[in-house]
Amino acid sequence: MADLESCMAAPILSLIVPVYGVEDYVGACLDSILKAPGFANQCELIVIDDGSKDGSMDIVEQRCRGIANVTIVRQANAGLGAARNTGIAHAQGRYLWFVDSDDEICGDAIVQLTDCIVRHGPDVIAFEFETIGGSLDRSPYLPIYDQIVDPVRFMASGRPPSPVQFYAFARALIARTGHAFAPGIYHEDALFTPLALVQAGSLVRLSTACYRYRLREGSIMSLSRPEKHLADMLSISEVLGAHANRAPTGSAQQQALAREVGFALAAARHYAARTSRRDRCQAASFSRMLSAGARWWHYFPLRVLINYARLLGLAALPTSLGSGRK
Structure with a gap:
């Protein structure tokens, strides 16, 4: 179990936000993170400019100017998986949370996650989510909350969601397994998440929503290809x-x-x-x-x-x- 003193030696949570072509949404995303209770003294934000060509990074720079625990990394466009890998390479936090730049986090999400980390210190934290702009069908899965469970049991209990945004991963788990996102493919979460879960030793599921997932046309998941x-x-x-x-x-x-x-x-x-x-x-x-x-x-x-x-x-x-x- 993690103790508070060791947690404070480094950020508890690294929020990794790739940015590409999201000027209509990235401001709200950043505001939800930067204004969240607990962010200033317990977290770091890593923004990866994945070669964005619109005004997204102008908004990022305006929002993040002068904030010490924000790191901006620029790279040529390589896709979401590669951008997240860049974020992993720069992260210093004990846990990693991958946040998409057209989504938002809930107001008390950081408090909920850091409290779970301090009390349980699991390899993976799973949590609920809300949707913006529509609704999704949800399949049931392991209804056991706020206690350590076997991640494989969690996987086998139904149909847990695969998007990585709905989980926080211990950086030690990623380092131990060498786990990374497959670059250049769609649906990389459908590979990353189950492989991370099957290699994890412990998981805690929270009953509260920590994430606000936006449903929109024009996203990577649209059916243009x-x-x-x-x-x-x-x-x-x-x-x-x-x-x-x-x-x-x-x-x-x-x-x-x-x-x-x-x-x-x-x-x-x-x-x-x-x-x-x-x-x-x-x-x-x-x-x-x-x-x-x-x-x-x-x-x-x-x-x-x-x-x-x-x-x-x-x-x-x-x-x-x-x-x-x-």
Whole structure:
């Protein structure tokens, strides 16, 4: 368990905020952090300018001018995962919190997180979130709060969310495992979060909301390139499958990772349905999709298994349709 004296020797919490093309939102994001109780004396803010070309960084510089515990790092545009990795490399806090620059944190979030760190000191803290501009369907998962639990049990309890914004990670966990974001892909959280959880030794879930998640058009998750979303989700399923294959046979870790393979393939089905037959065929072959889930399908929840079957059906369409065309 962490003690307050050791926590005060360095920032308790590093908030890592990549910035790219968010001039309409970044001011509100920074205000929510800089004005939060506990930020001034217990946290640091690391802003990564990921080659932003609009007025986002002008707003950052205006908001952060003269604030000692704010670091601004500039780099050529490399994408969200690479920007977060840059933030990890510069962080000094005992815990890392990845905050997207079009979102906000809740008013008492830092107080809630630092209190949990001091009392429990877990590898991972999970917490609730609110939405801005819409609502999301939420699947239930482990309803045990404010006590240490096994992260693998947490994973297997239902469908915990994968966005890293809804977790704080001990920097020692990241250093110990060498964990990093895969650069250049969409949905990198669907890979980072389960791999971090399966390697963690302890987790505490808070019942309070600490994060305000904005739903908006024009974000990375919009479907302007569904074929890339499809290809990246398939790659994620393959990496998760490789980690599952290295876990002890039949272990809870292997089963939890196998379920994550299924979740990634179910998401791939969502994007495959929104991709043209030609682009779908170029993004991923039927044999590759079949191979990604062939060993793990018996661990998939029923709805996930149905979506995996639908994915395979969509993948088979180009061959069957193409054979009859002139």
